[in-house]
Amino acid sequence: MSQKRQSTAITGNLLYAQSGGVTAVINATAAGVIEAARGKGVKVYAARNGILGALREELIDTSKESAAAITALRHTPGGAFGSCRYKLKSLEDDRAEYARLIDVFRAHEIRWFLYNGGNDSADTALKISQLGNAMGYDIRCIGVPKTVDNDLAVTDCCPGFGSVAKYTAISTLEASLDVASMAETSTKVFILEVMGRHAGWIAAAAGLAGEGEDEPPHIILFPENSFDEVAFLAKVKATVERVGWCTVVASEGVRNAAGEFLADAGTRDAFGHTQLGGVAPVLAALVKEKLGYKYHWALPDYLQRSARNMASKTDANQAYAVGKAAVEYALAGMNAVMPVITRTSDSPYRWKIEPAALDKIANREKKMPADFLTLDGFGITAAARRYLAPLIQGEAHPPHGRDGLPKYGRLKNTAVAKKLPAFEH
Amino acid sequence: MSQKRQSTAITGNLLYAQSGGVTAVINATAAGVIEAARGKGVKVYAARNGILGALREELIDTSKESAAAITALRHTPGGAFGSCRYKLKSLEDDRAEYARLIDVFRAHEIRWFLYNGGNDSADTALKISQLGNAMGYDIRCIGVPKTVDNDLAVTDCCPGFGSVAKYTAISTLEASLDVASMAETSTKVFILEVMGRHAGWIAAAAGLAGEGEDEPPHIILFPENSFDEVAFLAKVKATVERVGWCTVVASEGVRNAAGEFLADAGTRDAFGHTQLGGVAPVLAALVKEKLGYKYHWALPDYLQRSARNMASKTDANQAYAVGKAAVEYALAGMNAVMPVITRTSDSPYRWKIEPAALDKIANREKKMPADFLTLDGFGITAAARRYLAPLIQGEAHPPHGRDGLPKYGRLKNTAVAKKLPAFEH
Numbered sequence: 001m002s003q004k005r006q007s008t009a010i011t012g013n014l015l016y017a018q019s020g021g022v023t024a025v026i027n028a029t030a031a032g033v034i035e036a037a038r039g040k041g042v043k044v045y046a047a048r049n050g051i052l053g054a055l056r057e058e059l060i061d062t063s064k065e066s067a068a069a070i071t072a073l074r075h076t077p078g079g080a081f082g083s084c085r086y087k088l089k090s091l092e093d094d095r096a097e098y099a100r101l102i103d104v105f106r107a108h109e110i111r112w113f114l115y116n117g118g119n120d121s122a123d124t125a126l127k128i129s130q131l132g133n134a135m136g137y138d139i140r141c142i143g144v145p146k147t148v149d150n151d152l153a154v155t156d157c158c159p160g161f162g163s164v165a166k167y168t169a170i171s172t173l174e175a176s177l178d179v180a181s182m183a184e185t186s187t188k189v190f191i192l193e194v195m196g197r198h199a200g201w202i203a204a205a206a207g208l209a210g211e212g213e214d215e216p217p218h219i220i221l222f223p224e225n226s227f228d229e230v231a232f233l234a235k236v237k238a239t240v241e242r243v244g245w246c247t248v249v250a251s252e253g254v255r256n257a258a259g260e261f262l263a264d265a266g267t268r269d270a271f272g273h274t275q276l277g278g279v280a281p282v283l284a285a286l287v288k289e290k291l292g293y294k295y296h297w298a299l300p301d302y303l304q305r306s307a308r309n310m311a312s313k314t315d316a317n318q319a320y321a322v323g324k325a326a327v328e329y330a331l332a333g334m335n336a337v338m339p340v341i342t343r344t345s346d347s348p349y350r351w352k353i354e355p356a357a358l359d360k361i362a363n364r365e366k367k368m369p370a371d372f373l374t375l376d377g378f379g380i381t382a383a384a385r386r387y388l389a390p391l392i393q394g395e396a397h398p399p400h401g402r403d404g405l406p407k408y409g410r411l412k413n414t415a416v417a418k419k420l421p422a423f424e425h
Numbered sequence: 426m427s428q429k430r431q432s433t434a435i436t437g438n439l440l441y442a443q444s445g446g447v448t449a450v451i452n453a454t455a456a457g458v459i460e461a462a463r464g465k466g467v468k469v470y471a472a473r474n475g476i477l478g479a480l481r482e483e484l485i486d487t488s489k490e491s492a493a494a495i496t497a498l499r500h501t502p503g504g505a506f507g508s509c510r511y512k513l514k515s516l517e518d519d520r521a522e523y524a525r526l527i528d529v530f531r532a533h534e535i536r537w538f539l540y541n542g543g544n545d546s547a548d549t550a551l552k553i554s555q556l557g558n559a560m561g562y563d564i565r566c567i568g569v570p571k572t573v574d575n576d577l578a579v580t581d582c583c584p585g586f587g588s589v590a591k592y593t594a595i596s597t598l599e600a601s602l603d604v605a606s607m608a609e610t611s612t613k614v615f616i617l618e619v620m621g622r623h624a625g626w627i628a629a630a631a632g633l634a635g636e637g638e639d640e641p642p643h644i645i646l647f648p649e650n651s652f653d654e655v656a657f658l659a660k661v662k663a664t665v666e667r668v669g670w671c672t673v674v675a676s677e678g679v680r681n682a683a684g685e686f687l688a689d690a691g692t693r694d695a696f697g698h699t700q701l702g703g704v705a706p707v708l709a710a711l712v713k714e715k716l717g718y719k720y721h722w723a724l725p726d727y728l729q730r731s732a733r734n735m736a737s738k739t740d741a742n743q744a745y746a747v748g749k750a751a752v753e754y755a756l757a758g759m760n761a762v763m764p765v766i767t768r769t770s771d772s773p774y775r776w777k778i779e780p781a782a783l784d785k786i787a788n789r790e791k792k793m794p795a796d797f798l799t800l801d802g803f804g805i806t807a808a809a810r811r812y813l814a815p816l817i818q819g820e821a822h823p824p825h826g827r828d829g830l831p832k833y834g835r836l837k838n839t840a841v842a843k844k845l846p847a848f849e850h
Contacts, residue, residue, distance in 0.1 A: 022606045024599075049609040078602030084610040166829055173830060174449075174731040177503030181447045184474040185509040190727065208830070281703065298726035302615065306599040309735055312829060392829035397822060404591055404737060404817035405598060405633070 012111030014330065016062075017047035017054060018146075019086075019117030019124070022079040023160030024167075024308040025319035026146050027409075029116055030080055031073040032323025033144070034062050038070075040331055045108060045416060049082035051115070051124060055097060055423055057104050059416040072409025074320060075398035077308035080411050087120050088127060091134060100423050101128065102137045107419040112140050112330040116323075118147035118158075122338060123362040129336035142326045143338035143358050146319070148305045150201040153364035154356045155340035157391055159322055160305070162315025165205030166392035167300075167307045168194050168249070172209035175298065176216035176247045183245035189236060189287045190247050191297040192217075193280035195304060197253040199368055200224050202304070205388055206249035207380035216247035218378075221283075223253030224368060225377040227262055232283075233290050235378060240293060250279050309406050313394025318351065325353040349390030437536030439755065441487075442472035442479060443571075444511075444542030444549070447504040448585030449592075449733040450744035451571050452834075454541055455505055456498040457748025458569070459487050463495075465756055470533060470841060474507035476540070476549060480522060480848055482529050484841040497834025499745060500823035502733035505836050512545050513552060516559060525848050526553065527562045532844040537565050537755040541748075543572035543583075547763060548787040554761035567751045568763035568783050571744070573730045575626040578789035579781040580765035582816055584747055585730070587740025590630030591817035592725075592732045593619050593674070597634035600723065601641035601672045608670035614661060614712045615672050616722040617642075618705035620729060622678040624793055625649050627729075630813055631674035632805035641672035643803075646708075648678030649793060650802040652687055657708075658715050660803055665718060675704050734831050738819025743776070750778040774815030 016033050018026055030046070037044045046060040047053030053060075060081055062070070073080055091098055105113070115125040122143045129141035145152050150161035172192060179190045196202040200222035210216050218239040221227065239246040254262045263279040280297035287295050318341055325339035337355040344350045372384035380388070398406040441458050443451055455471070462469045471485040472478030478485075485506055487495070498505055516523055530538070540550040547568045554566035570577050575586035597617060604615045621627040625647030635641045643664040646652065664671035679687045688704040705722035712720050743766055750764035762780040769775045797809035805813070823831040 018606070022603055052609065076602070077599050079606030082609060083606045085607070086610055169830060170734055171728050171732075173833070174502050174733060175727040177501070177833065178447055178727045178731040181443070181504030181508045182510070184477065184507060185511055186446075187727075192728075208828070278706065296726050297724075298728050299722075299724045300728060301721050301723035302600040302603045302612075303596050303617075303723050303725060303728075306603040307596075308599060309595055314829075389828060393827065394829060395822070395825050397820070400820050402818065403633070403814060404739075404819060405594060408598070408602065 012109040013043045013045055014112040014114065014327070015045045015047060015054065015059070015105070015110045016114045017050045017116065018079040018081055018083040019050045019115060019121040020083060021148065021305065022077070022083050023146060023148050023305055024077045024163040024311045025159055025316050026116060027073040027076045027078070027080045028316050028319035029144055029146060029159060029323035031070055032320040033114055033327055034070045036324040036327035040327070042331065045110065046081040048413070050084035051086055051088065052084045053082070054104055055100055057107070057418045057420050057423070059108060060413045061416045064414040065411055069409055069411055072407070074316065075308060075396065075406070076409040077306045080409070081413065088124050091127060098131060098135060102131060102135050103420055105139055106137055108416065111138065112142070114142050114144050114326050114330065116144040116146050118149065118152060119363060119365060122152070122358055126336060126358040126362045129358060132335070140330050140333065140335040142330050142334065143361065144322055144326045145338055145340065148195060148202065149199060151199050151365045153361050153366050156343040156351065157341055159315060159319035161201060162312035162318070162391035163307070164195070164202055164304050165208070165388060166312040167304045167310055168202055168206045169208040169392055170310060171300065172206040172217050172247060172249055176209065179245050179247060186294060187296045188240050188245050188293040189284070189295045190245070191280045191283050191295065192247070192249045193252055193297065193299045194249060196223060196251040198223060198365070200251045201368060203249050203251040204368065204372060204380050204384055205392070207384065208388055208392060214243050217249040218243065218246045219248045220378055220380065221248065221250040221254045222373060222377065223251045223255060224373065226257045227254050229286065231376070233286070236287055237291055248283065250283055252279055254279050308398055311396045312392045313396040314349070314391055316396040321353050329355050346386050346390065349393065437534040438468045438470055439537040439539065439752070440470045440472060440479065440484070440530070440535045441539045442475045442541065443504040443506055443508040444475045444540060444546040445508060446573065446730065447508050448571060448573050448730055449502045449588040449736045450584055450741050451541060452498040452501045452503070452505045453741050453744035454569055454571060454584060454748035456495055457745040458539055458752055459495045461749040461752035465752070467756065470535065471506040473838070475509035476511055476513065477509045478507070479529055480525055482532070482843045482845050482848070484533060485838045486841045489839040490836055494834055494836055499741065500733060500821065500831070501834040502731045505834070506838065513549050516552060523556060523560060527556060527560050528845055530564055531562060533841065536563065537567070539567050539569050539751050539755065541569040541571050543574065543577060544788060544790060547577065547783055551761055551783040551787045554783060557760070565755050565758065565760040567755050567759065568786065569747055569751045570763055570765065573620060573627065574624060576624050576791045578786045578791050581768040581776065582766055584740060584744035586626060587737035587743070587816035588732070589620070589627055589729050590633070590813060591737040591740070592729045592735055593627055593631045594633040594817055595735060596725065597631045597642050597672060597674055601634065604670050604672060611719060612721045613665050613670050613718040614709070614720045615670070616705045616708050616720065617672070617674045618677055618722065618724045619674060621648060621676040623648060623790070625676050626793060628674050628676040629793065629797060629805050629809055630817070632809065633813055633817060639668050642674040643668065643671045644673045645803055645805065646673065646675040646679045647798060647802070648676045648680060649798065651682045652679050654711065656801070658711070661712055662716055673708065675708055677704055679704050733823055736821045737817045738821040739774070739816055741821040746778050754780050771811050771815065774818065
């Protein structure tokens with residue numbers, strides 16, 4: 001690597017953009033990118049609101065930020081430059097967008113583009129990496145992994161997942177201590193709804209809260225299994241009768257045998273609209289209706305993916321490391337790769353960062369291995385624990401102010417002067 | 426005090442019971458009680474599941490626990506001995522229950538009863554404090570304050586509130602950073618539903634997340650004000666147009682002009698049941714219907730009151746201090762009092778513990794002062810900030826294990842041998 005780096009002769013600027021749902025640690029990746037590039041004397045522009053900023057020529061000059069401000073990104077949740085949900089079409093379907101990107105890159109001497117996101121973003125990064133040949137402008141593009149969904153191929157895990165996993169495990173543990181205290185006269189069934197529409201990684205992480213059938217969570221509902229009402233109710237009943245109470249963790253993506261989301265099938269609001277993100281109240285109503293138990297349910301929604309105050313140190317470190325590696329790969333002349341996390345040991349946990357080809361990652365989805373789920377489908381196996389446990393290890397509490405709040409960073413986000421006419425599209 | 430303490434001649438055991446909804450720090454109060462009593466050579470029994478344990482003669486011998494196990498209670502959420510929702514009737518209406526309590530007290534030489542709870546518990550404690558005269562058994566009863574609702578009279582604040590206040594302020598801040606990042610193409614309105622059915626103390630604490638009209642939370646909905654749909658929608662719209670997004674924090678107790686809970690008026694589940702704890706989805710649907718904005722909502726439920734991992738140090742310290750003081754008052758021969766928190770300075774924040782008469786506390790409710798709410802009813806004033814800010818100051822992170830989870834304590838809870846026949850009631 002070091003030889004390759006030294007042979008880099010291209011000069012120019014590096015553009016970094018955040019894409020898709022943000023996480024508790026995506027800004028740590030930004031810090032890794034900016035600090036590594038500064039160390040090499042390369043200027044980093046950031047696109048405002050992800051790829052939209054690149055199309056609109058809304059660029060941010062990160063060289064205007066102090067070293068302390070960049071370091072603070074390591075412990076600041078959200079996306080410091082803004083993110084977006086916007087997928088580029090194929091080059092054949094919308095050549096104008098790609099031509100515009102090249103215009104913006106050329107106008108601002110952008111030679112390296114780092115795109116920080118999930119599956120869709122890896123696809124976008126791959127397309128842009130091919131523009132050098134297709135459109136005659138030398139651009140190197142590196143995908144940088146990020147997603148709480150943990151569903152990127154090749155990489156052992158995704159930056160962002162470890163922290164939401166830790167949030168989920170700790171929340172399951174804490175709420176269960178509450179429920180256990182009160183079960184004699186109050187709530188007997190507690191339901192925690194977590195993110196993960198297509199894969200149960202986050203729900204699985206709740207399983208780290210306890211081990212053994214009497215410890216919470218007693219039941220995990222995965223999107224990988226179709227919901228079996230009879231088996232579910234039987235297990236809730238058996239758990240309450242044996243333990244006195246029952247904690248259920250449900251993925252938002254739980255579906256019935258017909259393949260419909262339970263959340264959609266269930267609750268409607270005052271206007272008759274289906275309520276999204278509401279599998280927990282549907283399950284709660286079912287428990288009440290069929291078993292008569294008092295219930296409570298929680299739906300932390302964005303809280304789970306923004307809770308930097310309880311982030312995993314492992315996750316925060318990996319998020320930083322992929323950012324740093326992405327710059328090293330770019331400056332070494334690599335193209336169409338992503339720095340991925342390779343696990344070299346479960347216990348003690350050891351990992352390293354390696355480059356992987358974007359075409360092995362784009363538009364693929366890593367499923368949860370079948371042997372991660374127990375036979376009854378309501379829990380996680382030892383294999384799952386071996387995989388998940390290291391990812392929540394270590395605390396990375398942000399500094400707090402005297403006011404009792406975390407001291408989250410705030411950037412100036414100074415705009416780079418536009419050089420092009422507005423993009424009409 | 427110290428003279429009074431030394432003059433105490435009564436010998437016997439002390440009974441401690443937890444009551445009502447538990448908090449992140451009620452076990453810190455238990456630690457304060459047990460450590461103070463041990464220091465005086467007094468044995469502490471704990472009632473299993475609150476007053477029910479006293480009635481059922483289900484007592485726990487805390488002397489069987491190690492010093493380390495008791496110290497671990499300082500950072501363990503939930504109720505270590507179990508709690509309950511159970512209100513004693515008046516002595517006239519149910520003399521048998523009181524007679525049973527006296528029987529249990531007498532059988533186990535219980536001379537001091539410490540009851541750790543909210544308004545109802547203060548009432549129970551007051552009634553028991555009067556049994557000495559009414560039923561000829563010398564029992565001293567001390568109420569010990571605890572409630573996330575912060576609605577106890579006399580005391581400046583209630584142990585348990587500071588931590589849920591901190592949870593709410595931090596969650597508001599973190600989720601808002603997430604929303605701000607994504608607002609260009611995704612969620613524009615985020616709604617966080619918090620506890621507080623009758624008073625808006627917890628909702629008010631969200632206001633500590635930011636200051637100024639552009640900072641979150643942009644709108645707080647209090648149970649103290651009846652919901653004004655037109656004004657609410659106008660403020661959401663103006664905020665989204667000015668800031669780009671809008672964070673709303675809503676108390677679960679928000680009511681419409683007819684006095685009905687918005688949550689009740691709103692969502693019904695698949696079985697046609699009204700969904701409790703659901704003002705957030707009702708508001709979200711309203712925003713979507715009338716303004717067309719994409720929304721997300723969160724309902725942390727028990728997570729907010731059990732999140733010991735992000736507790737307020739001020740709160741944890743106060744919870745311990747009231748436990749310790751309760752023992753000192755009891756052993757000094759006081760009866761029918763509660764250790765309350767008296768604020769002596771806002772900034773720097775200073776407080777002390779003092780005894781207050783239970784009959785000034787029982788069955789009363791501290792309302793939020795009218796001057797804590799802004800004129801438009803959607804925010805908190807400088808007076809509210811002065812009051813609230815100190816309560817979330819300081820971090821008291823629990824120790825974490827190598828597994829990345831907080832090391833929460835677990836007691837043996839050794840039962841005291843029963844001496845009486847079962848209570849038939």
